[in-house]
Amino acid sequence: MDDENMPIGILEIAGYDVSSLLWEQDEIEQAVKELALFPQFREHFTEAFDLINYATSFWLEELSYSERAGSVIATMFRLRDPIDEHVGYADAASLPAVIRQFSSVDRTVADSQLVATYALVQAVQALAVLANWLFQTEVDLYDLDEDLIVHLHAADPKKYAELVQVERLKNRDVEIEARETFRVFMGDAYRAYMLADLYKQTENIDVSKGTFNVSSFLHKALKTAFSAKAYQRASSAGKANSKPESEKQQTVVRNFARVTQAAKRRIAANPTISGADLVKEIVEKDGIATIPTVRKYLKKGGFLPR
Structure with a gap:
């Protein structure tokens, strides 16, 4: 796992094909900001991006990312489903061990970095659920009259956004599911980030210098211990919501393959x-x-343009 640009697998956020969660954060944010209804969900997206940035900072070493950061993040994202499944049956303190069991990361990678990366993966999934729902709403709008919508998008963005809003209101069940799933993923992300901070404190303990705040450490440790059951409940609750998304991703893969083969035949x-x-x-x-x-x-x- 020495390649920092190791691909993360198939991931599309707001129509943008993501190849690196470490190096393409600016591009992902730009794609999300181009969504017609982005202003209505600005706070949600800001929340997710902030947590992603916090989690990524655990890989900073003297103002640059560790050479292992990209590959570890990519590997954990690809293995997110089996990791999540086992985390759901384990206590929060065993999260680093669960991650190591599946990812076989180098022992020099700190537990705090692994747990922070888990938080990053959860936040990315939250971001993707919300952004892809809004993006799909726009895609559905094009089925009405593609030429008209394309023209409107370019000529009158405000009117275009109004039509997207109308399309959004046609299926509130889909919106409810997207928003609930976003919140479950973000809940898991926050708990993991808190745990990562706890691990980082223990890794940096130097009692001889008196820099370790015992009171603060114990407060966070107790808070983490008491939140373990809530963490498990949130993880379990997220299972039902994450499965449809996994199935959706599989459908995307199948449809892309079908379109590719059809295009080759017809050309x-x-x-x-x-x-x-x-x-x-x-x-x-x-x-x-x-x-x-x-x-x-x-x-x-x-295959396009041609």
């Missing part, structure tokens, strides 16, 4: 096919997803 049969006709045939003749979704996957696969 092989007609090398001069236009981009518009390629999208139309895949939607109408192959029956794969909607026009905006197919176009998105074709762009992702490098």
Whole structure:
């Protein structure tokens, strides 16, 4: 795990394909800010980004990130489901051991860094749930009249946002699920961040210099101990909500593969096919997803523009 740019697997946030949770935080934030309804959820997104920044700071070594940071973060994100499953049945204090069991990280990586990374992963999932719900709301709007919506998006952003708001109100159940799942992930993220801070204090203890605040340490230790059961309850509650998201990610993978194969077949049969006709045939003749979704996957696969 020496490659700091190790891919994290398939992750899309607000239409942006994420390849590094360590180095692409600015790009992710920019993609989120471009959402039409971002202003209405500014505080939620700020909360998530702040916690992600706090958690990432555990990897700073003299104003630069540790060379292991990128690979550890990427590995933990890929293994988040099995780690979460075992964390749900363990007490909070065993979190570093659970992470090491699955990720096989170098022993030189501190427990505080592992737990902070767990907090980062939870916060990223919270961010993705909320951002992708808002992004999908915009994608759904394009099904009404794509040409009109594209024009409106460019010519009158305010009117475009109003239409997105109308689309949002059509399915409040989806919104409720997204907001509840966001809160569960953020709850887990905060508890993990607090625990990471606790581990960091113990790692930096130097009683001889009198720099260790015993009172503060005991207060946080007791708070952590009493929050362990609440932590388990929150983790368990999040299981039902996180499964649909995992299934959704699997569906994304399958649909992307189907669109890619369909595009290859149709281009092989007609090398001069236009981009518009390629999208139309895949939607109408192959029956794969909607026009905006197919176009998105074709762009992702490098088939558009043509």
